Amino acid sequence: VRIEGLAARLAAIVGPAHVLEDPDVRAGYELDWTRRWRGTALLVVRPASTAQVAATLDACAAAGVTVVAQGGNTGLVGGSVPRGDAPAVVLSLGRLVQLGPVDTTAAQVAAGAGVTLAALQAHVEGSGLRFAVDLSARQSATVGGMAATNAGGIHVMRHGSMRSQVVGLEAVLASGETVSRMTGLVKDNTGYDVCGLLCGSEGTLGVITALCLRLIPERAFRLAVMVGLPGTSAALDVLAHARRLESLEAAEIMFAEGIALVGEMTGVRPPFAAGYGCVLLLEFAADEDVTDAVAAVLEHAGCPDDRLAVARAPAERARLWELRERLTEVVNVVGVPHKLDVTLPLRAIPAFADGVAELVRSVAPDARAYVWGHIGDGNLHVNVIGPDPDDDRVDAAVLQDVSARGGSISAEHGIGVAKARWLGLTRSAADIAAMYAVKRALDPSGMLNPGVLFAGGAP
Numbered sequence: 335v336r337i338e339g340l341a342a343r344l345a346a347i348v349g350p351a352h353v354l355e356d357p358d359v360r361a362g363y364e365l366d367w368t369r370r371w372r373g374t375a376l377l378v379v380r381p382a383s384t385a386q387v388a389a390t391l392d393a394c395a396a397a398g399v400t401v402v403a404q405g406g407n408t409g410l411v412g413g414s415v416p417r418g419d420a421p422a423v424v425l426s427l428g429r430l431v432q433l434g435p436v437d438t439t440a441a442q443v444a445a446g447a448g449v450t451l452a453a454l455q456a457h458v459e460g461s462g463l464r465f466a467v468d469l470s471a472r473q474s475a476t477v478g479g480m481a482a483t484n485a486g487g488i489h490v491m492r493h494g495s496m497r498s499q500v501v502g503l504e505a506v507l508a509s510g511e512t513v514s515r516m517t518g519l520v521k522d523n524t525g526y527d528v529c530g531l532l533c534g535s536e537g538t539l540g541v542i543t544a545l546c547l548r549l550i551p552e553r554a555f556r557l558a559v560m561v562g563l564p565g566t567s568a569a570l571d572v573l574a575h576a577r578r579l580e581s582l583e584a585a586e587i588m589f590a591e592g593i594a595l596v597g598e599m600t601g602v603r604p605p606f607a608a609g610y611g612c613v614l615l616l617e618f619a620a621d622e623d624v625t626d627a628v629a630a631v632l633e634h635a636g637c638p639d640d641r642l643a644v645a646r647a648p649a650e651r652a653r654l655w656e657l658r659e660r661l662t663e664v665v666n667v668v669g670v671p672h673k674l675d676v677t678l679p680l681r682a683i684p685a686f687a688d689g690v691a692e693l694v695r696s697v698a699p700d701a702r703a704y705v706w707g708h709i710g711d712g713n714l715h716v717n718v719i720g721p722d723p724d725d726d727r728v729d730a731a732v733l734q735d736v737s738a739r740g741g742s743i744s745a746e747h748g749i750g751v752a753k754a755r756w757l758g759l760t761r762s763a764a765d766i767a768a769m770y771a772v773k774r775a776l777d778p779s780g781m782l783n784p785g786v787l788f789a790g791g792a793p
């Protein structure tokens with residue numbers, strides 16, 4: 335490791351103002367959103383172009399330091415902050431914020447990796463098109479970070495996750511070479527799908543610097559429905575009916591404990607009396623008014639009239655969504671959460687959801703579990719408050735249970751460092767070996783995000 339002079343070399347590339355060495359200034363880049371994961375960076379570097387990212391990676395390789403790419407630092411599996419003993423540079427993509435014109439003919443837009451989801455949404459608004467992925471970290475999450483984690487969010491059931499929106503991308507590899515597929519070609523069968531490979535690579539294969547993103551038509555009509563139900567099986571029944579409507583684009587579930595916590599801490603409550611085991615939030619989007627069709631489906635599904643709310647106007651819909659969106663935030667306030675984002679076959683959801691709190695208490699008697707998620711995708715977020723950040727017995731118990739029920743240990747947040755130990759619960763030895771062969775080929779010295787995905791290096 336030849337660290338001496340690294341700051342000066344990087345300052346020559348990005349300008350001295352964008353090499354951050356002061357511990358107070360670095361601090362925000364060294365601690366993750368949950369506060370469970372932290373480390374110390376040698377320095378933070380903030381390049382403003384792909385060429386500067388390439389030169390930065392060259393300088394870091396020459397110095398023998400590792401590099402942690404960071405977008406909005408909203409990732410929930412510890413992959414965006416330094417860790418361990420190896421000297422690390424945090425490479426912040428926050429200055430890569432260029433946006434191309436909205437191409438309404440191709441329904442695409444080019445965006446720098448550091449563009450936040452909210453900035454992208456604002457840029458596209460009014461064009462008749464919209465970006466398909468949405469999530470509540472939109473003010474800070476960047477499109478580069480979302481692609482790197484293959485983020486999901488609330489509309490996956492209709493439009494797919496981030497990978498499905500990426501038409502092209504540009505990335506700098508550990509070698510310092512740039513791969514660019516930004517021409518926006520929807521059909522281009524010329525070898526390996528490098529864009530697909532980098533989506534979900536969590537900063538371990540290359541640094542994404544720009545993306546060409548697919549846009550979808552903005553629908554004229556939106557309807558949100560909130561319904562209180564006895565439990566998960568009833569929610570799945572309603573979902574089965576609602577799925578018959580092509581306009582269904584979100585199906586979220588929340589449980590009584592989490593809803594009560596949001597109520598206590600923010601005053602936001604469902605617009606009907608308590609007495610439900612869970613609350614289902616559905617959203618429909620179409621070119622025409624689908625109220626009657628939705629009402630018919632809900633009636634057919636036996637939804638209780640006295641625990642049902644329907645919202646059409648944007649402000650009314652936002653009020654229903656607020657309950658769902660504030661869950662993440664309030665749980666983060668009551669403690670440092672162990673965030674277990676899992677996916678299960680829908681038929682396995684009721685038994686898992688009914689038993690998970692008890693499973694958690696059997697390992698950590700004083701722990702509290704708050705569960706919610708994107709039920710349309712079989713995706714539940716189990717949030718455990720209580721155990722120390724580095725006590726991962728609860729994590730092990732829940733992830734093993736998910737695996738035994740045929741689920742995956744990560745639905746949409748990724749593996750990061752938080753779940754690297756348990757990758758084998760979801761992926762076979764052959765699968766992990768194939769992934770590691772790709773890692774070794776593209777990053778032979780292990781410079782990019784060590785500890786992420788593969789615990790302790792080679793499997």
Ligand SMILES: Cc1cc2nc3c(=O)[nH]c(=O)nc-3n(C[C@H](O)[C@H](O)[C@H](O)COP(=O)(O)OP(=O)(O)OC[C@H]3O[C@@H](n4cnc5c(N)ncnc54)[C@H](O)[C@@H]3O)c2cc1C
Binds near residue numbers: 408409468483485662
């Ligand atoms: C309130 C809240 C709600 C959320 N809701 C959802 C949700 O509904 N669905 C969902 O899927 N996720 C959700 N997330 C987590 C989600 O992973 C992030 O919000 C988002 O995808 C990460 O973007 P980011 O720019 O913050 O990335 P970061 O946190 O900065 O980084 C995440 C990972 O990507 C890597 N990375 C970042 N940028 C790049 C780049 N340019 N090139 C290569 N690697 C890079 C990092 O090294 C790290 O491993 C939520 C998070 C919060 C805080």
